[in-house]
Amino acid sequence: MEANHRPKLEDVAAAAGVSKTTVSRVLNHRGYLSEKTIAKVQKAMQELDYRPNIIARQLYKQRTDLVGMIFPTVDNPFFSQLEAEMERQLYRNGYKVLIGNSQNDPAKEENYLQQLLTHQVDGLIVGTQNRGLIGYQHANLPVVAIDQVVGKNIPVVSSDNYQGGLLATQRLLDDGCRHIIHTNGPLGLDTPTQKRREAYEHLMTKNNLPAITYHLDFNISTIDKERVFRRIFEEPPEVDGIFAANDTDASTIINLASEYGKRIPEDLKIVGYDGSNVTRLLLPGLTTIQQPIDEMADLAVQLLQARINGQNVKSVVLPVTIWNGKTA
Amino acid sequence: MEANHRPKLEDVAAAAGVSKTTVSRVLNHRGYLSEKTIAKVQKAMQELDYRPNIIARQLYKQRTDLVGMIFPTVDNPFFSQLEAEMERQLYRNGYKVLIGNSQNDPAKEENYLQQLLTHQVDGLIVGTQNRGLIGYQHANLPVVAIDQVVGKNIPVVSSDNYQGGLLATQRLLDDGCRHIIHTNGPLGLDTPTQKRREAYEHLMTKNNLPAITYHLDFNISTIDKERVFRRIFEEPPEVDGIFAANDTDASTIINLASEYGKRIPEDLKIVGYDGSNVTRLLLPGLTTIQQPIDEMADLAVQLLQARINGQNVKSVVLPVTIWNGKTA
Known part of the structure; x- marks a missing residue:
């Protein structure tokens, strides 16, 4: 197959035996044209598989769609x-x-x-x-x-990220968790996900409990992420609740928990975030905050x-x- | 904010106090231009937030990138x-x-x-x-x-879809499964996934076992899909192995299995297909054929x-x- 040769307006004109102006008129529905001429040009376009250059046309149009x-x-x-x-x-x-x-x-x-x-x-x-x-x-x-x-x-x-943070934290508190850890993105950025953290901190403080947030970079590798999450299990206090930044993080933590002999939900309770269709299908057992x-x-x-x-x-x-x- | 008014070449020319041709030359790096003129035009472009119309430029170029x-x-x-x-x-x-x-x-x-x-x-x-x-x-x-x-x-x-079909079926046979069901797309279409079915049928026949494939339409709803999969548990023979069309189907079947009191892998063994990063993260316990x-x-x-x-x-x-x- 020949690469990338696209038939041009002049090819259509030659094949139809008309001028380039006539082809252009057919394309743009402009000027007087006989049915016969239109049919001839359209047949040539079809045979050559000619496609009008939308780029050229857009020059005359305000929108590109x-x-x-x-x-x-x-x-x-x-x-x-x-x-x-x-x-x-x-x-x-x-x-x-x-x-x-x-x-x-x-x-x-x-x-x-x-x-x-x-x-x-x-x-x-x-x-x-x-x-x-x-x-x-x-x-x-x-x-x-x-x-x-x-x-x-x-x-x-x-x-509502703040509401989501409240719902997740309150669920863990209602479950009796007292050592709840939250994971989130980098602190430096003023992203709306920080509102989830604020809600978490608000509820923890209100209940006289320490708020501990693990901040993870966005582009951290899966291996480095796991390394950070291992600290949750290896460092005091003995965690009994986790409010994860998203469902994939929640899943990573669930997978790690069994390594550390933690049963879920008996020893450790976890709430994820996002609730996408795929997560609900692959991990329906995950309690999570569902964004619409x-x-x-x-x-x-x-x-x-x-x-x-x-x-x-x-x-x-x-x-x-x-x-x-x-x-x- | 005013909607959609884009500064034009003539606006840049007016602001820089030069002709449209000069602006065009600066844009296209053509013709002789003094450093001073170039600077003046570039300053005007910056102030007006002018962006050259790539659509017009592509007319002179063979590629759009x-x-x-x-x-x-x-x-x-x-x-x-x-x-x-x-x-x-x-x-x-x-x-x-x-x-x-x-x-x-x-x-x-x-x-x-x-x-x-x-x-x-x-x-x-x-x-x-x-x-x-x-x-x-x-x-x-x-x-x-x-x-x-x-x-x-x-x-x-x-x-290699045929190899994938062989690997999945052979694993289930090695595990001692004798009533293995395969799920796949619609039979009418000559898609490469049908090669997985052919491999499955080949191995089953070679082992004197019946090959039963459930064909599902692509655009079937989640609810209808579940309805089809329920037949796997409700109709004879009593299934002990499933080679699923993809990992999300495998997950749906796993979720249904517990409803029917089937333990996995004790009573029912399942092999999925695809092995994407997300599946491996959310459902790492799923045995699956991993496409590269x-x-x-x-x-x-x-x-x-x-x-x-x-x-x-x-x-x-x-x-x-x-x-x-x-x-x-």
Whole structure:
């Protein structure tokens, strides 16, 4: 197969025996053309498998019908469900999606952002955790953020992280846990997940119990993560409850617990976070805080469309629920 | 915030006090320009947050540096790991990715395909399970398929499905299972996963055992899937081994087994398929056939680049391994 030779407008004109202007008129539905001429040109296009260059056409049009998405990764049950649902909704509304996964790398995120802007996306949905990308604010582009405060004029769709922190911690307290550890992301970043920690600290303090949070970097390897989590079992106090940053962390801790002879939930109770479809399917026994992932995705798409249409929109916080598994 | 007004070339020219031609020269690094003029134009571009219209520029260029991907869904541990890894590799090689998730809907797949072609992607990586899209063959476009025979000139990257079927079935036979059921996709489609079934049937027949395959539609709901799987426990023969189509199906069956009072692995042994990172993390006890997902992704990107550069490439089949969990 010959690589990459695309038939051009002149090839169609030659095959149909008409001028390039005539082909162009057929393509753009402009000017007077006989049925016969139209049929001739369309037949030539079909035979040559000619596809009009949408790039050229977009020059005359304000919209590209492309939406950009920048997220940390698609390889995570929370983000993959979120991205899949947004893509589904965007497609339903006539948009195609350009995705960029930043892997929490600010340089890669910036690069993707620039690329998406130069590709003239109609709008952007962002869910990355890095900061300092003031480009989001400078660009005259409709942007919606998910679960991240990106800039002061950018609406955010999130679920109630503080409520989630309260629900998780209260469940462990109600179960009789007194030595509860919380895992979270890096402390330096002002991410909404820190609200879960604040809720945890608030309840622990209210109950005169020490609040201990393990902060983990985003890009830490699985092996290093396990090393950190081992400290939970090896260092005092003897832990009896864990409020994990997400379901995959909860699963890693559950797997480690058996190594240390801890029975779940008898010796150690665990509450995860996210409650994606995949987690609920693979690990239905995990008690976890369930974010309304599909609703967040649908709402983000609605808000972006409103922004594209020039409407002002406000940030929205959706409630979370607890999934009652067997680990707490 | 004002919606969607993008500064134009003439705005930059006006702000810099130069002609449009001069701005265009600065953008395209063409013609003689003084350092002072360049600085003036660049300053104006920065202040206006002007971004050159890449769409217009691509008209003069053969490549868009865009690669399209069409897959059934991103919301599945196998595909999300595969797509994430391909995106990582493509980014490393200077490409951005346009994705379309077909949800196994031929109309949606066709629509995405047309869109990607009109967006002038440099190449396409496809992993969808529907057929009849002869467009893949007609388009003069570099295409690589993953695990799907798409057309006779299109190279396929796959893992050894027949070997996987042998490994899974042999493990269950070695464990002493005699009533082994296999789950798979719809029989009508000539997908490579049918090779797993053929391997299963081959080994069962060789051992004088009946081969029973449950065929499930792709878009079946979770509830309907469970209904089908219940028949495994409710209909004779009394099953003692299951070779599941994928890890999420294996997990669903494991969850059902306890309802029917079946202990795993004592009463029932199960082997899954895929062995993605997420599955191994959330369900490490599952014995499963592990596809080399990252290697498949890396290879698909390599082959596509070779095709884009006009080289001929051949299909590749990678070996699979068995992950030794506790379910078989």
